[in-house]
Amino acid sequence: MFFSTRRIVHALSYEIILLIMIAIALSYIFHLPMQVTGTLGIAMAVTSVIWNMLFNYYFEKIEAKHQLKRSMKVRIAHAIGFEGGLMLITIPMVAYALQINLWQAILIDLSLTLCILVYTFIFQWCYDQIEMKMGIRPEYAKS
Numbered sequence: 765m766f767f768s769t770r771r772i773v774h775a776l777s778y779e780i781i782l783l784i785m786i787a788i789a790l791s792y793i794f795h796l797p798m799q800v801t802g803t804l805g806i807a808m809a810v811t812s813v814i815w816n817m818l819f820n821y822y823f824e825k826i827e828a829k830h831q832l833k834r835s836m837k838v839r840i841a842h843a844i845g846f847e848g849g850l851m852l853i854t855i856p857m858v859a860y861a862l863q864i865n866l867w868q869a870i871l872i873d874l875s876l877t878l879c880i881l882v883y884t885f886i887f888q889w890c891y892d893q894i895e896m897k898m899g900i901r902p903e904y905a906k907s
Contacts, residue, residue, distance in 0.1 A: 770900065775816040778887055779809040782880065794862070804861040808854050815853060819846050834892055843884045851877045 783805045790801035823842055832838050851873050858876075859869035 771817050771820060774820070774891060775813045777891075778816060778884075779813050781887070782812075782883060783809045785883070786876070796862075800861060804857065807857050807861070811853055811857070812850055815850050816846070819849060839885060839888060839892075842888060843881055847877050847881045847884055 786808070787798060787802040787805040790796065790804070791798045794801070823845070826832070827834075827838070855866065855869050855873045858864070858873050859866050862869070862872070864872070
């Protein structure tokens with residue numbers, strides 16, 4: 765099911781943690797008010813929640829079809845695929861919110877994406893561990 769409770773909890777927990785980190789970091793780094801960075805963060809979070817559910821739905825279909833284990837290689841592919849796709853969607857948002865050109869937005873979004881890539885990997889690994897301990901991790905995804 766596309767909108768399962770499991771997917772919603774996963775996406776929202778991922779985004780809430782990330783939203784707080786991004787709003788604070790961007791406000792500090794670019795000396796912008798939290799209203800600007802928070803609004804940008806919320807717009808990116810909403811976009812990311814939708815992308816998260818879509819991407820993970822199809823990623824898990826591929827995992828099931830090919831009976832993939834969530835190895836380091838699969839987890840890295842997941843993180844790169846998720847963040848790469850999201851970056852293509854969010855560059856225009858960054859340019860508009862920060863009132864910068866597309867090239868500057870690409871550089872900022874790329875920098876954010878590289879940081880978020882690490883966060884995504886760590887979050888996914890931790891989430892997998894929690895699901896495994898709770899016994900709700902899909903059978904095909906067990907290591």
